[in-house]
Amino acid sequence: METLIPYPILEIAGFAITNTVINTWIGMGLLVAGLLIIKATSPGTLDQLYEMLEDLIGGLVDTDMLNLYMPFLGTLIIFIFIGNNLSFLPGLGSPSQDINTPITLALLVFAAVHYFGIREKGLFRYAKDSATPLVTFPFEIIGQISRTVSLSIRLFGNVISTELVVVIISQLVPIGAPIVMIALSLLTGTLQAYIFTALAGSYISSAIRTE
Amino acid sequence: MSSLSPEALVTVVTIIVSGVSITLGTMVPALVEGKAVQKALDAMARQPEMANQIRTTLLISMALLESTAIYVLLVVLVLLFANPLLTRFF
Numbered sequence: 001m002e003t004l005i006p007y008p009i010l011e012i013a014g015f016a017i018t019n020t021v022i023n024t025w026i027g028m029g030l031l032v033a034g035l036l037i038i039k040a041t042s043p044g045t046l047d048q049l050y051e052m053l054e055d056l057i058g059g060l061v062d063t064d065m066l067n068l069y070m071p072f073l074g075t076l077i078i079f080i081f082i083g084n085n086l087s088f089l090p091g092l093g094s095p096s097q098d099i100n101t102p103i104t105l106a107l108l109v110f111a112a113v114h115y116f117g118i119r120e121k122g123l124f125r126y127a128k129d130s131a132t133p134l135v136t137f138p139f140e141i142i143g144q145i146s147r148t149v150s151l152s153i154r155l156f157g158n159v160i161s162t163e164l165v166v167v168i169i170s171q172l173v174p175i176g177a178p179i180v181m182i183a184l185s186l187l188t189g190t191l192q193a194y195i196f197t198a199l200a201g202s203y204i205s206s207a208i209r210t211e
Numbered sequence: 212m213s214s215l216s217p218e219a220l221v222t223v224v225t226i227i228v229s230g231v232s233i234t235l236g237t238m239v240p241a242l243v244e245g246k247a248v249q250k251a252l253d254a255m256a257r258q259p260e261m262a263n264q265i266r267t268t269l270l271i272s273m274a275l276l277e278s279t280a281i282y283v284l285l286v287v288l289v290l291l292f293a294n295p296l297l298t299r300f301f
Contacts, residue, residue, distance in 0.1 A: 153282060154278040156285075
């Protein structure tokens with residue numbers, strides 16, 4: 001249980017750098033280094049990867065200007081996917097183990113939904129569309145808050161529950177048994193990355209929808 | 212029951228409540244997910260060309276249904292391992 005609580009490793013200019021921040025930096029470094037290596041050795045692969053990502057994200061948000069939404073949704077899915085699979089390397093964990101990372105990502109989705117909605121429809125029409133049946137406007141507000149909270153807790157809960165089971169099992173049977181649970185955590189981590197992005201895509205779709 | 216110290220009483224009630232809530236909280240989502248899988252398999256058998264779309268929808272829906280079970284697991288884990296009520300009143 002002690003290893004699941006984030007602990008500070010060093011201090012830079014008054015900010016405590018916890019192990020979560022180190023994990024995030026290592027994940028970012030791996031991603032950038034991997035992409036630079038792919039670009040240097042075979043640039044065609046990079047185009048193919050981008051097209052695969054476009055196919056994947058294109059099925060999540062129904063729009064004809066996909067290039068506008070590709071950076072945000074593509075970054076979400078790649079970051080959460082790489083982060084959850086960092087358990088491969090010894091000593092590292094997912095950055096979503098800390099409650100702060102999923103909360104930040106969910107707040108980013110909340111801000112992005114309103115940004116894309118206002119960008120697509122203009123401020124006045126966006127506000128009018130969301131308040132059109134005026135009796136449901138309070139439920140709209142409550143729904144927005146609950147969507148954000150549930151998005152963050154879903155990601156955090158899935159990652160932390162499998163990590164906790166790994167910690168407990170490795171105290172009972174130190175050799176061999178945690179491998180199965182780590183494999184399960186890789187599977188749920190990948191699925192949760194896709195679910196997070198799919199939900200973000202569907203929220204954005206409902207914000208930019210004009211009918 | 213009244214001869215227990217307050218901390219022991221809170222601990223006993225926490226244990227009982229955790230056991231009951233994790234049982235109920237994992238039974239209900241599992242039953243509902245089984246029904247969803249049943250309907251999805253029926254639809255896939257009836258229309259094999261829509262199998263991919265049905266499978267994607269099924270996976271997303273099951274992850275959403277699973278999230279309520281995760282909420283229950285989170286609360287139970289907090290109660291068992293980092294119970295804040297043991298230190299608040301005593």
